[in-house]
Amino acid sequence: MPSSVVxxxxxxxxxxxxxxxxxxxxVYDYKKVPPGIYxxxxxxxxxxxxxxxxxxxxxxxxxxx
Numbered sequence: 409m410p411s412s413v414v415x416x417x418x419x420x421x422x423x424x425x426x427x428x429x430x431x432x433x434x435v436y437d438y439k440k441v442p443p444g445i446y447x448x449x450x451x452x453x454x455x456x457x458x459x460x461x462x463x464x465x466x467x468x469x470x471x472x473x
Contacts, residue, residue, distance in 0.1 A: 413456030419446040427472070428459065435472040438463055 416429040419441070426441040426449075445462060452458040 411455040414459065436469050437472055438467040438469045441467050
C-alpha cells in the first residue's frame with residue numbers, strides 16, 4: 409500500500425540497517441533493526457504510523473539527507 413509519508417524502504421540484513429526515504433526527500437538510517445520489524449513495517453497498512461509507533465523511539469538513527 410502506498411504511504412503518504414514513506415516513499416521507500418531499504419533493508420540491509422548484514423548491518424541490520426533500515427533506510428527510510430520520506431516523501432519529503434529526507435533519508436534516515438535506523439540501526440540494529442531486526443528483520444521481523446522490517447517485515448512488519450513492510451506489511452503494515454500505514455508505514456508512517458508503524459514507523460512512529462515501533463521504530464523511531466526504539467532504534468538509534470542517523471539523518472543521511
